[in-house]
Amino acid sequence: MANFNLIIVDDDPNFLFIHDVLAKKSDFHQTPLKFEDGYDAIRFLEENMDKNHLLFLDIYMKTIDGWGVLDFIENKNIPEKIKVILISSSVNVADKNKAMEYSSVIDYIEKPLPFEYLNMLKEQVIF
Template sequence: MAIYNKLFIVDDDELFVVIAKHLLQELDFAEIVMEFPDGEDAFEFFNENDPSQYPDIIILDINMKRMDGWEFLNAIRPLNIPKDIKIYITSSSIDPADLEKAKADPYVDSFISKPLSAEKLKEIARDKK
């Protein structure tokens, strides 16, 4: 049985998404995995769908072209998204300012440096329990 029901990957790096989906499947991490190539597409999903369609967890890249992770977080705040959705920020660059910003954001659960690994996903799974 999967750890989470629904997980969103919001990332414009196609290789990252392929690897993440493989790891998620291998670990039976989520029943449903949906991917969005940028924050704008993910925001549209939240804006157009009922909260019952929202994910349990989001893996959110910071650096994307159309709408980055920070812009996505700012866009969903007025929608009153439930705070029980776990949001994990990801980035390949570990900028101390991004780490501090992630720690200070009430919607962000943690910061995960890329590449994503089975160990990092297992750590997220342990946090759920």
């Protein structure tokens, strides 16, 4: 059993589904939580600050985008409890550079999430 919650945050239901299936099929995480916007993800994080969380986070979403979620995490000053992998369709170098300025961000990859990436990630100690 994983010692963290996997939280997938993306406003595209297709990517929510794909990343959920990949996490399960790769045996990376069997019970990912899924949110279609940053607002719901933030509400969940606020209520569960005592647990470890790994977020697969999209950047450009409605309501509260990925940058807003990252700002929330940074303002709470809990990067040891929340780690983020940005999974975005943006290939903009400025987005990648901005993302890596956040202490909670451990990687930035382009959509879709590669299956091999999850196998590699399983070998790393995240928390």
